[in-house]
Amino acid sequence: MTGIDNVKLVQVIAHKVGNPTRGEALKISPNALTLNDILVQQLLTKYFLGNFNENEHFHFTHVSHLEMNEVYNYARSLFEETKDFVQHSAMIAQFLYTKSTHVKVKEGELYVATFEDVPFGNDYVKAVGIFKSETKQTFLKVFPHGDSLEMGQEEGININKLDKGCLIFQRNKEEGYIVTVVDNSNKQHDTQYWINDFLQITPYADAYHQTDKYMGLCKQFFTQEYPDKFEVPKSDQIDLMNRSLDYFKTKDEFNLKEFSEEVINHEEVIDSFMEYKRNYEQSKNFTIDENFDIHLAAVKKQAKSFKSILKLDKNFHVYIHGRRDLLEKGFDELAGKHFYKLYFDEEA
Structure with a gap:
């Protein structure tokens, strides 16, 4: 996605979502992240939004009725009841945990965030983001040790590549909102739990x-x-x-x-x-x-x-x-x- 320099990251919280079939736990965080550092805000915004294709629009669906789509309801609540952000984010994490049963689904951090001033066509709108980090990369870190320098390794997230993401624009609520999606890991048909089982989205029949x-x-x-x-x-x-x-x-x-x-x-x-x-x-x-x-x-x-x-x-x-x-x-x-x-x- 382009033109995100002026996007405001309002709130973000991180939960740990494992695979229940492997005995991995669901760890719910009781508090949102502290966003006092401007540089961290900018890096998070780039990490969350930089990989989306803003031309590719989806919307929430359900085999019975749109109102029964869980993530649609959670997103609607996040737009309308901002004071209950932590509670609604925990419900999203719990629902994803129930859908993470395939043997190839990896444990990872789930982030739920709200944004303002997100570019959408010629307008700027509010948006809800749901992101999952599954892939860790090894980084080398140089640090002082007395009068010398030493080197060690740490595992972390590559901010240039988002594993899984969903950005929900506050538009077309009655039709299931307008949604963009990223799914860069586990692309095999039998492991597309992110799009098919968790989000339950389908593309708009546009050009x-x-x-x-x-x-x-x-x-x-x-x-x-x-x-x-x-x-x-x-x-x-x-x-x-x-x-x-x-x-x-x-x-x-x-x-x-x-x-x-x-x-x-x-x-x-x-x-x-x-x-x-x-x-x-x-x-x-x-x-x-x-x-x-x-x-x-x-x-x-x-x-x-x-x-x-x-x-x-x-x-x-x-x-x-x-x-x-x-x-x-x-x-x-x-x-x-x-x-x-x-x-x-x-x-x-």
């Missing part, structure tokens, strides 16, 4: 998420389903990925019919893509519209994972940026090896 999900769908189809089902060479797979990326970079709006005709272009492949899309939506529990505005921030994020490198053994890496017609693949029977011909006008 950012539509663009992000569709480009993720394209990448999976072109790298997994397409080459396996149609037995095409790697160069054809890269060509399709490049054309789909160009489509999102050059168009203002997405249109499924237009995309299918301009990028995929083969009826059999289009049918397979549509079937894959239906299965993808079902597995993600998210419907992707056939028409939506393309969000440039989502394109920029996803473009990093669209690899256009053709790796040939350990000897050559060929970057393919376009013009698949200038690339020819063959097999040399005398050498017993595959080959590629590259046609070009000048050598840079």
